[in-house]
Amino acid sequence: MDHFSHRDGVLHCEDLPLPEIAERVGTPVYVYSSATMVRHAEVLKDALAPLGNPLIAYAVKANPNAAVLATLAAQGLGADVVSGGEYRRAVAAGVLPEKIVFSGVGKTAEEMALALEGGLFQFNLESVEEAEMLSEVASRLGRTAPIGFRVNPDVAAGTHAKISTGSAENKFGVPAGDVMAAYARAAELPGLRVQGVAVHIGSQLTSLAPLESAFRKVGALIGELRAAGHVIEVADLGGGLGITYDPALPPPPSPEDYGDMVCRVAKHWGVRLVFEPGRLIVGNAGVLLARVIRVKPGVAHPFVVLDAAMNDLMRPTLYDAWHAIEAVAPHGGRSTLNVVGPVCETGDTFATGREMDTVQAGDLVIFRTAGAYAAAMSSTYNSRPLTPEVLVRGSEMAVVRERIDIDRLIAADRIPSWLAGSER
Ligand code: LLP
Secondary structure, three states: OOOEEEEOOEEEEOOEEHHHHHHHHOOOEEEEEHHHHHHHHHHHHHHHHHHOOOEEEEEHHHOOOHHHHHHHHHOOOEEEEOOHHHHHHHHHOOOOHHHEEEOOOOOOHHHHHHHHHHOOOEEEEOOHHHHHHHHHHHHHHOOOEEEEEEEEOOOOOOOOHHHEOOOOOOOOOEEHHHHHHHHHHHHHOOOEEEEEEEOOOEOOEOOOHHHHHHHHHHHHHHHHHHHOOOOOOEEEOOOOEOOOOOOOOOOOOOHHHHHHHHHHHHOOOOOEEEEOOOHHHHHHHEEEEEEEEEEEOOOOOOEEEEOOOOOOOOHHHHHOOOOOEEEOOOOOOEEEEEEEOOOOOOOOEEEEEEEEEOOOOOOEEEEOOOOOOOHHHOOOOOOOOEOOEEEEEOOEEEEEEOOEOHHHHHHHOOOOOOOOOOOO
């Protein structure tokens, strides 16, 4: 459920009409609903409550905006970070270091040092080589690094290939056959404290079956590790639960279904469970608000050219992702349309032959379900400003990221001295 709905024929975010935001901030702009994020955090906390005292470490990569992080930190959530930048953002926004897990296949020595100095709950390591580097860094700093290995359970996640991470051929995790040797090596390395195990098989999963199969493998592994003398107190089950993009498709499993499944599988493992949800928390708490520049005739269907483009919302071109597109103040009537942005690539296409609200030049439209992996993945391609973000709470709004305009982009470039003054 979200808080973007029509009132008197105009789409609102909570109690604020979207045209008012477009008026005040301009378009394109990302708009987030605070109440939706809070609700999702609460629903997930309730669904996981029977598991004791799980740590819900929000996957910062989904939406790293400071206001989003602060909203979720106030709900008691921790953070799953994958870079020094995410670590710093999480701490700066008020996430407690003891609720931070550090994931990712390419942590550098600098990033390891940053998290060791600032404190964290656990490093999820992805190779013996990484454990060796962390051991060196921790020893040099006189710290002890709490670790778990991320296991690659070799299950097919059944999601888009680019966001599937749990197959043997993916770069992620330690292959099942090498896990025992990895723990044995970590146990003899100075500066490391083995405490857990981790798994994450992919994102936007619409079935619980691959998750359950991966979790069962983790359960068996915990038994083997303990039998080999390791103390395993933590199991990090990752994120990945899918959300509804297209209401015409069957809904993904609910957080309650997910919680029931985890209870069935993991309740008696005798560990503290960690979860790393991203999309589930913020996905449908955001929309991208854009304006129609013009409608251009097309051979098959007219092209609706928006002021938002692939640089603002990458998901359609990158993953063939489907986002609902709706008029903010529908005139009535439906049409079959191609929806595109102004960027000079055919890939800058949001929808082809989409049956949707009829729109005309100057109209506002939204892309739904644009709270996760949307602003986070935006760029300035084609020298387009970086899209601003607005957080709404009731009838209040705050610009939580300003538009990074062209002046600032130009100012960040430098012309080297050997070119300065060269005239043609
Ligand atoms: N934990 C780890 C280790 C991850 O790699 C990810 C996502 C998550 C947690 C959070 O997964 P979630 O609960 O959000 O599904 N850009 C893509 C999604 C990439 C996901 C990467 N890893 C998209 O737009 O669909």
